[in-house]
Amino acid sequence: MLERIKQSETKKLEAYLRSRSDDLSYEVLSKVQLILSDVRQHGDEAIIRYTKAFDGIELTSLRVSDEALNEWAAAADEAFKEAMTKAKDNIIAFHEAQKQNNYLQQQSLGICLGQRVLPLERVGVYVPGGRAQYPSSVLMNVLPAKIAGVKRIVMITPPSKSGQLDPKIAYAAQLAGVDEVYLAGGAQGIAALAYGSETIPRVDKIVGPGNIYVAAAKKLVYGTVDIDMIAGPSEILVIADEGARADYTAADLLSQAEHDPMASAILVTTSSKLADQVCEELKRQSEQLPKQAIIAESLKAYGKLILCETLADCVEVANVIAPEHLELMVADPWALLGLVRNAGSVFLGYYTCESVGDYWGGTNHVLPTNGTARFASALSVDSFVKRSSFLYYSKEAIEAYGSKIVTLAESENLQAHANAVKVRM
Numbered sequence: 001m002l003e004r005i006k007q008s009e010t011k012k013l014e015a016y017l018r019s020r021s022d023d024l025s026y027e028v029l030s031k032v033q034l035i036l037s038d039v040r041q042h043g044d045e046a047i048i049r050y051t052k053a054f055d056g057i058e059l060t061s062l063r064v065s066d067e068a069l070n071e072w073a074a075a076a077d078e079a080f081k082e083a084m085t086k087a088k089d090n091i092i093a094f095h096e097a098q099k100q101n102n103y104l105q106q107q108s109l110g111i112c113l114g115q116r117v118l119p120l121e122r123v124g125v126y127v128p129g130g131r132a133q134y135p136s137s138v139l140m141n142v143l144p145a146k147i148a149g150v151k152r153i154v155m156i157t158p159p160s161k162s163g164q165l166d167p168k169i170a171y172a173a174q175l176a177g178v179d180e181v182y183l184a185g186g187a188q189g190i191a192a193l194a195y196g197s198e199t200i201p202r203v204d205k206i207v208g209p210g211n212i213y214v215a216a217a218k219k220l221v222y223g224t225v226d227i228d229m230i231a232g233p234s235e236i237l238v239i240a241d242e243g244a245r246a247d248y249t250a251a252d253l254l255s256q257a258e259h260d261p262m263a264s265a266i267l268v269t270t271s272s273k274l275a276d277q278v279c280e281e282l283k284r285q286s287e288q289l290p291k292q293a294i295i296a297e298s299l300k301a302y303g304k305l306i307l308c309e310t311l312a313d314c315v316e317v318a319n320v321i322a323p324e325h326l327e328l329m330v331a332d333p334w335a336l337l338g339l340v341r342n343a344g345s346v347f348l349g350y351y352t353c354e355s356v357g358d359y360w361g362g363t364n365h366v367l368p369t370n371g372t373a374r375f376a377s378a379l380s381v382d383s384f385v386k387r388s389s390f391l392y393y394s395k396e397a398i399e400a401y402g403s404k405i406v407t408l409a410e411s412e413n414l415q416a417h418a419n420a421v422k423v424r425m
């Protein structure tokens, strides 16, 4: 069920990495570029047209009114509401610790300098909604923005199959404190947030995960607006030792394969016995899952099984792949953690399945994909702030240090810079 690769078969590993990076191909990017340009030119009309084409829904209004939001949120199930409220507490507790402080350094002669941490004004949050509804992603995106102090949080999501907002998404938006909600998904939604339309406001930064079209659109609008990262189709890489249970391992691989035909699930292990058992389990468990068609496509295209000599080798393979999620299903996960350099988020031990982090634990589930964990980080409070520095020099300070500044300015032949100091001395 999974393509088998030995650690020594580096060509096969490289081929996998190449195929993954080809996902954001010229073909996808050029298709998405056309959508972006169309929405930039034609605004709401183009968004409504693409929603009809891709989501099969004829929208009459993009904005979800406060009354509709209240009505739909009230329809959400009580057990769901209770679990979401506790998950919210866990997410807040983890992210509160990420808050950065302003700082001030004082020196002699009255000199002082420092840094202020300022929230972004307007942020657009993308909540995916094509193949599944993601109320958990509402909390993961919005709560760190709230903690950072973002003034206006605009949420967009594709309409549900009935053409409305799913009650669970409506409830999550209220629980998290979203300011405005619009029904717009895919590249057309990202374009609206980047350029603005008659109805949807332009924002300063777009955050949130999505499929390949959303990821491509975010990549293309970067520069017009800021983005958090490329958070595309989900990925899991499980490192398992001979003590890992095959049924747990297979269940975890399937948990991400069910997201998207382009999701990736990889097992890296030192045990060929476990590898065989996991393949059996994958077959057995996937036959019972409602999303088996998506899973089959995902495993066929991106499912891999890599056999290594040692656990340290397994971690090296993971460092090369740089997965979004890395599970260490080994007896002593803490001993391996220090060797991990490239992973969006790490899950330790036999009992911490990725679902704990997707919904509950408190760490963020919006994470870099497609190898970008080599340089990108999880969504955090930091994603919603900018830093602005300041400097104060007194009359005495400029007189004391002015000649040094003049020397440096003249060394660059910038006489006007030097003069600005000289006139004060």
Ligand SMILES: NC(=O)c1ccc[n+]([C@@H]2O[C@H](COP(=O)([O-])OP(=O)(O)OC[C@H]3O[C@@H](n4cnc5c(N)ncnc54)[C@H](O)[C@@H]3O)[C@@H](O)[C@H]2O)c1
Binding pocket: 050, 054, 055, 127, 128, 129, 130, 131, 132, 134, 137, 158, 185, 186, 187, 188, 209, 210, 211, 212, 213, 214, 230, 231, 232, 233, 234, 259, 260, 263, 324, 365, 366, 367, 368, 369
């Ligand atoms: N990396 C992360 O942090 C993270 C977190 C949660 C979910 N995810 C991923 O988010 C994705 C959710 O995907 P989804 O599809 O369910 O929802 P989505 O909202 O991301 O995408 C749906 C939209 O895609 C557009 N679309 C669909 N087919 C298209 C086509 N042929 N051409 C142009 N546009 C098209 C449509 O506009 C549709 O509204 C999954 O890949 C999942 O793995 C990632």
Ligand SMILES: N[C@H](CO)Cc1c[nH]c[nH+]1
Binding pocket: 134, 136, 137, 233, 234, 235, 256, 324, 358, 365, 366, 367
């Ligand atoms: N695994 C996803 C991130 O790749 C997050 C998620 C939300 N709901 C379920 N899973």
Ligand SMILES: [Zn+2]
Binding pocket: 234, 255, 256, 259, 358
């Ligand atoms: Zn998931």
